[in-house]
Amino acid sequence: MTSFFIVMLIAMGAYSIPPVRDAIGYGANFIFGPMATVIGVTENPNLWVILILILASITGCYSSLLQKYTIDYEKMQAVQAKMKEFQKIYREAQLAGDEKKLKKLNDKRARMMEEQMQMSQEQFKPMKWILLVTVPIFIWMLWTISNVQASFDAGIITEMPTIVFPYLGEIGINDVAFFLPAWILWYMICSICLSQVIRKALNIGGL
Numbered sequence: 001m002t003s004f005f006i007v008m009l010i011a012m013g014a015y016s017i018p019p020v021r022d023a024i025g026y027g028a029n030f031i032f033g034p035m036a037t038v039i040g041v042t043e044n045p046n047l048w049v050i051l052i053l054i055l056a057s058i059t060g061c062y063s064s065l066l067q068k069y070t071i072d073y074e075k076m077q078a079v080q081a082k083m084k085e086f087q088k089i090y091r092e093a094q095l096a097g098d099e100k101k102l103k104k105l106n107d108k109r110a111r112m113m114e115e116q117m118q119m120s121q122e123q124f125k126p127m128k129w130i131l132l133v134t135v136p137i138f139i140w141m142l143w144t145i146s147n148v149q150a151s152f153d154a155g156i157i158t159e160m161p162t163i164v165f166p167y168l169g170e171i172g173i174n175d176v177a178f179f180l181p182a183w184i185l186w187y188m189i190c191s192i193c194l195s196q197v198i199r200k201a202l203n204i205g206g207l
Contacts, residue, residue, distance in 0.1 A: 006127070006131075007130070007134045010131060010135055011134075011135045012142070014139055015139050015143070021139065022143075024135075024139045024140070025140055028137065028139065028140035028143075032137070032140050036051055039054070045148070045157075045162075046161055048163075048173055048183070052183060052187050052190060053190050055141065055187070056190035056191040056194055057190070058133075059130075059134045059137055059191060060190075060191055060194040061194075061198055062130070062134070063126070063130045064195055064199050065202070066126040067123075067126050067199075070129075071122055071123060072122070073203075076122070076123075079116055083116055086108070086109070086112055089105065090102075093105055138187075141183065145173060145174055146174075148160070148174075149174045160172045160173065160174070163177075163186050165185070
């Protein structure tokens with residue numbers, strides 16, 4: 001979840017710089033443009049939901065595999081289990097008012113906090129590689145959907161892609177849904193759900 005919002009913020013920041021936006025958009029279009037054509041987005045704009053689902057699957061698989069092979073999850077789980085047990089012992093000493101034991105535990109607590117901090121930092125090791133693939137995909141979607149919106153506003157196309165959400169019904173792909181453009185919300189739902197399934201299959205945690 002955290003990694004998704006980091007990607008979204010970086011992509012939107014890069015998108016706000018026209019030369020960067022256009023360079024990444026044009027470059028990524030050589031890869032994802034043909035994919036959109038094969039899926040049939042041009043003939044049927046509502047197939048955008050399928051295209052976004054596929055792109056979310058790609059980023060979910062890529063990021064999960066990177067995390068699987070760059071993060072020591074066994075060590076992380078061991079540290080978390082040790083910290084949980086320590087917190088239980090520390091709480092018992094507090095309730096008992098055992099100042100002597102608390103003094104010893106405080107020294108150990110500092111070491112354990114440092115170890116936990118190191119493990120937290122390790123979770124972000126694969127982030128630069130995740131960003132390398134995910135940010136261009138996200139910028140390409142921003143770039144392409146903005147062009148579709150501009151064409152619709154100019155009357156060049158007469159139909160704007162739509163997405164159907166529970167409670168909201170059918171809304172335009174670029175319209176606001178729960179404070180986000182509908183396509184970003186759909187991408188987020190697909191990405192988070194698929195990532196959880198993939199991580200469960202790979203027996204890894206999440207970022």
